Amino acid sequence: MAIESKAEVSTESEDSEDSEEEPVIEEVKMQYDIYMLLFFIIYYVSWIGPSFIFMSYFMMVFREYFLEAPTFIAIFTELNPLLALLLMPLIIILCYLVRLLFIGVSTKIIWAITEKISPTKDGIIPRNIKSKAADYYHIRSFILKYGKSIFTKGIFPWLSNWFYNFVKASKIGKGTTIEESLVNDKYITIGKNCYIGVNSALSSHVVEGIFGNISYFEVKAKDNITMAGMNAVGPGSEINDNSFLLPLASGQKHIKIGKQGEDGKKNFGYYFGLPLRKIFKRKLKDYLGLSPEDLERNENLEEAIIAMKNERKSKTKEKRVKNIEREDVEDLENTSVDDTKDQRKEEPIDINSLTKEDLAVDFTTSSAISRINIKFLAVYIPIFWLSGLMAAIFWYEYTKIFGLSTILFLPFALFFMIYIFIIGVLFFSKLLLIFINLLHKPREGVFLAEIGDKDYEFWMLRTELKKIALWFLRNSPLPWIDVIAFRWFGIRMDFSSHLNDAWCDAEFVDFGRNVLVGQGATVMSSMVVGKYLIIKRVIFEDYVLVGGQTTIAPGTIIRHDGFIGALSTTTLNQVLEPNWIYFGIPAIKLKKNKYAAIRRDIITKRSVDDETKIVETTDVHFDDDKKEFIKIGDSEDKHVNS
Incomplete structure (x- = not known):
């Protein structure tokens, strides 16, 4: 069914569908055994593949001609040792590219199998x-994570577009650039010449x-689209073509942005705000400081370029110089006497008189301490040395005897060596932390953020000590096991909770059961504001969900079944009531959390340009034996076997 309207969607229709009975709730467990196998x-x-290439070259060429060269001078005077040395970087790059190819092929095969079973x-x-x-x-979300991490964090991050297209997780057109981001990986279609x-x-x-639900619908972006940064589309x-989203412009689910031009003309649309809305030319001109001519030139870029070239050819250098001189004279004549007097009264800024305090950042979290003392970084030296020693001993024992088995088991050897080093970093960091x-027990409160204050200095030391172990884990082959480090450092958290590419302080944070923190979210139990350090415990009770790119301030308490939406923030010591959905900057009550009880087959599509909405029914994917647990329309059979 479809209903058109000009008004915003009201939650009353959803609330009227709420069942008075408690919905059946089955706590779904993740299939970690299958995830690890895949x-x-x-x-x-x-x-x-790279192991065979590298080890073959190393043992048969590099070791024989370079490492076993008769003299040091022979390395640079004889052809074979010199070629063996010069080819080594090329072999390493070749191995890296072969590895990327094999990641793509293996992921593609598994992806295709899952699509055949459950499209x-x-x-x-x-x-x-x-x-x-x-x-x-x-399963599909998990198998994509490893390849995405390797491609986007590698030396050729632009190859990630090839990876998504090759695996058929998404369709990304030519000339499209996707900057570093947390999503943008599956079930999206992006046209040509787009900038994300x-x-x-x-x-x-x-x-x-x-x-509640997972709303899973394809996102379609056509050609020549610009998302300036920190944008989100559900x-x-x-x-549509030629749409420009200004910074932070974001929208909810099922929105339509832009219109198709009529009679072959291009239709340009500019959007801003949260939720995003269209910005008209006059306001856009004021926002960006542009003239009407600039906007017209942007919309007719090709014609403008040709016109500019012709104009440059027709004008001589002398005329351009005269025009500049004439404009300078006019500017001087138009300058008022009062403005000149005011400028003379202003005293010049003496750069030499500025202090470090004048230039210091006034606000920072524990992830970017502006006044960190270099002596704290010295704790890394024994940690790295001891951890590296453990990994080196393992590698020495593994490569004592070289054979076919050495190459076949090399991937596992590298995996174990990586995690031997990381476990060593965790272990020795914990010893130093104890x-x-x-010497100084961590405590909550408000402290002076200056050198000499014990709470501030020990907070910096604890932060730097924990940060390095977390960094290694999050950049390892299994970044989601950072929960082990959080538990090791004293965070109250079990393995039912998840931090999906989120940033979280490593102390004074309590997680209940089955807490989900979305991608790009920030959980802060401490922050520096001005000259004060604030440390307050953050508490998530059971079944709490924190939306993506949301910021949780120190002292926040979210009660059970609480839900804070994406792109939201809490305030210091804010308490979010149980079974409520919060949203906004700062977060305010939106509606009751009844996603498990309402009808699931209703969606609302909105047009940003026309300010209209269309209510439709959609498919709900569940198994036949669970039909009685799902509330959908009786008259319309929208159930699809999964």
Whole structure:
């Protein structure tokens, strides 16, 4: 069904559908055994080819001609040792590219198998019951993470577009640039010549509560689209040609941005705000400081370039100089006497008189301490030395005897060596942390953020000590096991909770059961404001969901079944009530968290330009034996077997 309206969507219709009975809730467990099996398949396949290439070259060429050269001078005077040395960087790059290829091939094969069993399609996936659709949605999300991490954090990050297209996780057109971001990986279609700015998100999925839904709909972006940065567009959204989203412009699910031009003309649209709305030319001119001619030139760029070239050819250098001189004279004549007097009264700034305090950053979190003392970094030296020694001993023992088995098991050897080093960093960091906490016990409160204050200095030391271990874990082959480090450093957290590419302080944070923190979110139990350090415990009770790119301030308490939406922030010591959805900057109450009880097959599509909405029914993916647990329309059979 479809209903058109000019008004904003009201939540009353949803609330009227709420059931008085408690919905059936089944706590869905992740299939970690399957995840690990698929990960090791991709990991092993990706390393086996490069291992053969590198070890063969190293043992048969590099060692014989370079390492076993008769003299040091012979390395540079004889051809074979010199070629062996010069070819080594090329062999390393070749191995790296072969590894990327093998990651793509292995991921593509597994992806194709899962698509054959349970194809990706638009619809709602309930989270309060187990289903095949939900299982394969999570499997596909997991197997994509490793390849995405390797490509985007590697030396050729632009190859990530090839990876998504090759695996068929997404369709990305030629000339499109996707900057570093957290989503933008699956079930999206992007046209040609688009720019997706830093931390912008084309999100094909949204998690609506721990026991709510996964809204999973394809996001379509056409040609010549610009997302300036920190933008977010929800599932089921469409962005038409020549649409420009200014920084932070973000929208909800199922929105349509832009219009198709009539009679072959291009239709340019500029959007800003949260939620995003169209900005008209007059306001755009004021926002960007542009003239009407600038806007017209931008919309007719090709014609403007040709006109500028012709203009440059027709004008001589002498005329341009005269024009500049004439404009300078006019500017001087138009300058008022009062303005000149005011300028003379202003005293010049003496740069030499500025102090470090004048130039210091007034606000920082523990991830970027502006006044860190270099002596704190000295604690890394013994940690790295002892951890590296453990990894070196393992590598020495492994390579004592070289043979075919050495190459075949090299991927596992590299994996173990990486985690031997990381475990060493964790272990020795913990030992130092115990000693530091004996000297000065961590405590909550408000302290002076200046050198000499013990609470401030020990907070900096604890932060730097924990940060390095967390950094290694998050850049390892299994970044999601950073929960081990958090538990090791004293965070109250079990393995049912997840931090999906989120940033979290490593002390004074308590997680209940099955807490989900979205991608790009920031959880701060401490922050520096001006000259004060604030440390307050953050508490997440059971079944809390924190939306993506949301900031949690120190002292925040989110009660059970609480839900704070994406792109929101809390304030210091804010308490979010149980079973409520909060949203905004700062977060305010939006509505009751009843996603598990309302009808699941209703979606609302909105047109940003026309300010209209269309209410439609959609598919809900669940298994046949769970039909009684799902509330959908009786008259319309929208159930799709998963």
